[in-house]
Amino acid sequence: MKDAFRASMAWVHTWAGLLVCWVLLLIFAAGTASYYRNEITLWMQPELHAIAPSQDSQAHMAERAVIALQQRAPDAKQWFIGFPNERSQGLQIFWEDKLPPGVEPTRERFHDVMLNPDTGLPLEVRETKGGNFFYRLHFDLHYLPVTLARWIVGFCAMFMLVALVTGVIIHRRIFKDFFTFRPGKGQRSWLDAHNITGVLALPYHLMITYTGLMLLMYLYMPTPIVVAYQGNNQAFFGELFREEPAPEPSGRPATLTSIAGLVTEAQRIWQGAAGEVSVDHMHINNPNDAAASVSLDKAGDNGLIESGMSLTFDGVSGKLLHEVDAEQRAVVQTATAMRSLHEANFAQPLLRALFFISGLGGCLMIASGAVLWTVKKRQAQAKRLASGLPPTWGLRLVEALNLGAIAGLPIAFATFFWANRILPVGLAARDEWEIHSVFIAWAAVLLLAQWRPGRHMWQLMLWLGGLMWLALPVLNAMLTPQSALFTTVLHGPVAVAGFDITAMLLGAAICFAAWRTGKVRSPKLSAQPKHRRELAETEVA
Amino acid sequence: MMKSAWLYLAAFALAYLGLASLAYGMERHHKQLTRAHASAVLKALKRVTPLAAWGWLLAALYLAISLEGAGPGSVLWLGNLTAGAMLLALMLTYAPGLARGLAMLSLPLILLSMVGAYWA
Numbered sequence: 001m002k003d004a005f006r007a008s009m010a011w012v013h014t015w016a017g018l019l020v021c022w023v024l025l026l027i028f029a030a031g032t033a034s035y036y037r038n039e040i041t042l043w044m045q046p047e048l049h050a051i052a053p054s055q056d057s058q059a060h061m062a063e064r065a066v067i068a069l070q071q072r073a074p075d076a077k078q079w080f081i082g083f084p085n086e087r088s089q090g091l092q093i094f095w096e097d098k099l100p101p102g103v104e105p106t107r108e109r110f111h112d113v114m115l116n117p118d119t120g121l122p123l124e125v126r127e128t129k130g131g132n133f134f135y136r137l138h139f140d141l142h143y144l145p146v147t148l149a150r151w152i153v154g155f156c157a158m159f160m161l162v163a164l165v166t167g168v169i170i171h172r173r174i175f176k177d178f179f180t181f182r183p184g185k186g187q188r189s190w191l192d193a194h195n196i197t198g199v200l201a202l203p204y205h206l207m208i209t210y211t212g213l214m215l216l217m218y219l220y221m222p223t224p225i226v227v228a229y230q231g232n233n234q235a236f237f238g239e240l241f242r243e244e245p246a247p248e249p250s251g252r253p254a255t256l257t258s259i260a261g262l263v264t265e266a267q268r269i270w271q272g273a274a275g276e277v278s279v280d281h282m283h284i285n286n287p288n289d290a291a292a293s294v295s296l297d298k299a300g301d302n303g304l305i306e307s308g309m310s311l312t313f314d315g316v317s318g319k320l321l322h323e324v325d326a327e328q329r330a331v332v333q334t335a336t337a338m339r340s341l342h343e344a345n346f347a348q349p350l351l352r353a354l355f356f357i358s359g360l361g362g363c364l365m366i367a368s369g370a371v372l373w374t375v376k377k378r379q380a381q382a383k384r385l386a387s388g389l390p391p392t393w394g395l396r397l398v399e400a401l402n403l404g405a406i407a408g409l410p411i412a413f414a415t416f417f418w419a420n421r422i423l424p425v426g427l428a429a430r431d432e433w434e435i436h437s438v439f440i441a442w443a444a445v446l447l448l449a450q451w452r453p454g455r456h457m458w459q460l461m462l463w464l465g466g467l468m469w470l471a472l473p474v475l476n477a478m479l480t481p482q483s484a485l486f487t488t489v490l491h492g493p494v495a496v497a498g499f500d501i502t503a504m505l506l507g508a509a510i511c512f513a514a515w516r517t518g519k520v521r522s523p524k525l526s527a528q529p530k531h532r533r534e535l536a537e538t539e540v541a
Numbered sequence: 542m543m544k545s546a547w548l549y550l551a552a553f554a555l556a557y558l559g560l561a562s563l564a565y566g567m568e569r570h571h572k573q574l575t576r577a578h579a580s581a582v583l584k585a586l587k588r589v590t591p592l593a594a595w596g597w598l599l600a601a602l603y604l605a606i607s608l609e610g611a612g613p614g615s616v617l618w619l620g621n622l623t624a625g626a627m628l629l630a631l632m633l634t635y636a637p638g639l640a641r642g643l644a645m646l647s648l649p650l651i652l653l654s655m656v657g658a659y660w661a
Contacts, residue, residue, distance in 0.1 A: 179564050179630040200626040203619045346613055350549055354620030
């Protein structure tokens with residue numbers, strides 16, 4: 001009875017995992033990279049590296065941001081000011097154009113400029129999506145309508161959850177083999193690798209999959225909102241987050257109150273006495289209009305729960321209109337705790353590194369599981385293969401997809417960073433071309449893999465990927481010498497040095513994998529006639 | 542800052558020591574960790590260490606929570622366990638001597654970091 005149950009769960013585990021493993025690998029790898037999305041963005045904007053963190057007060061910065069916004073967009077619908085923090089040195093301003101009635105809103109109405117926080121002058125930064133590319137990629141994919149992409153990702157995540165639970169059920173020796181890895185033993189080694197990366201980071205895998213699904217639950221389970229709010233999502237979120245709807249502009253011009261004064265006032269309210277309480281960001285609705293309002297959001301403390309505290313002031317009189325303190329937001333806090341856990345928003349650098357390591361473990365678990373399927377299938381088809389017949393089309397397909405997805409992924413991701421340094425700064429739609437180059441590189445590997453899914457191709461692609469990562473710091477030092485590793489190690493920014501070092505470590509690990517792929521041969525292989533050996537070489541052991 | 546750096550190191554070392562103690566009680570890993578030496582003392586140790594392991598692991602949890610608070614602390618503990626176990630598993634396979642050395646080193650390391658934290 002117990003064994004029949006296990007056997008049926010093994011079937012579920014195998015097929016649920018295999019069906020989604022390639023997309024899952026992409027989601028996991030991009031999601032893991034997203035833990036360092038600000039650091040990645042910084043690395044990809046070498047123009048910002050020479051800027052030292054500002055020591056100035058937020059009130060002064062707000063003043064400079066307002067001057068810059070008044071110059072650029074006095075009639076905007078809303079302004080946004082994002083203050084520098086530990087993970088991003090620039091002062092961000094952002095505005096949304098007011099559209100005449102009847103005009104269809106497009107993304108063109110948003111504008112984004114990075115300022116030097118000490119001077120208020122714009123920083124000339126190359127166009128790039130930076131780490132946000134990976135962040136978007138891991139739930140919106142690319143080249144697909146967002147809603148469709150999120151359904152695909154949700155489908156894959158659900159299968160992941162099924163695969164995790166069934167995986168625990170079918171693992172007979174979960175404690176006995178807890179620390180066991182036996183390399184160089186073919187199928188045994190792949191199973192060990194799959195088990196060990198799965199079991200040791202199991203709390204992470206369960207958490208990340210579950211919270212990931214939860215984050216998009218309003219999309220996946222829309223019925224409650226459809227029934228209770230007649231499908232008016234805005235009304236639902238407005239009530240949930242207790243957001244006051246932004247006031248309509250009155251059309252009467254008015255002088256904006258001192259924004260710097262409001263920053264100081266907000267810090268006073270939050271701290272009691274004025275001190276180092278920081279504002280995360282602020283919105284100014286209807287600037288220079290009689291109906292202007294200003295809301296400030298407090299930066300989160302180091303906790304699982306974001307601060308969620310905000311203040312809204314009248315933009316003309318400067319009177320406090322609305323205050324949301326942490327206690328009022330139990331519902332929101334519950335929702336943001338899930339998000340916080342998923343995105344590691346609360347995590348200091350060490351903890352973030354542990355999330356990153358666990359994420360890499362997840363990638364290895366998915367990749368080793370996918371390879372394990374082909375190794376097992378090859379064993380099942382041993383007779384057929386020994387008689388000189390080619391593998392079945394299903395096995396060949398999975399082998400080729402594995403090669404393209406697993407060995408192609410490091411190449412594709414590295415291409416993103418290569419393109420960032422190599423593409424000319426003035427190129428039109430430069431940020432889009434960085435992304436296109438990722439998918440062009442990946443498509444090339446997938447095609448090569450379909451053409452010849454053998455051990456030699458594995459080796460070639462792994463070497464290529466590994467060397468591309470290893471060479472990233474060299475490329476960085478050659479094309480942007482002021483950001484070279486030996487400079488950043490001594491003078492910062494630490495994040496840029498960390499990126500280069502991580503790239504080298506990843507590159508070294510992938511090169512090691514390439515070297516192992518070339519080295520490991522089954523001992524019987526040399527005794528076989530040549531044409532069989534070629535076939536057997538496609539087995540990845 | 543320096544003070545908590547010592548304590549974070551101790552939190553990881555405690556987790557590692559706990560995991561290594563668990564491994565010490567398991568047949569296959571016991572052999573790896575003792576180079577297959579068999580003596581009465583080692584045999585007795587093999588029975589005791591898995592029990593002590595739970596103490597180390599609980600101490601690691603306690604320290605992580607006192608550093609980060611209940612929520613993030615328990616996440617830190619799980620992260621330390623994952624990273625520690627991966628490190629241990631890799632070393633048991635490729636360099637069992639190093640796994641043993643680090644386990645023996647971790648106890649003085651924990652004491653040292655406590656002292657370090659006290660003085661910093």
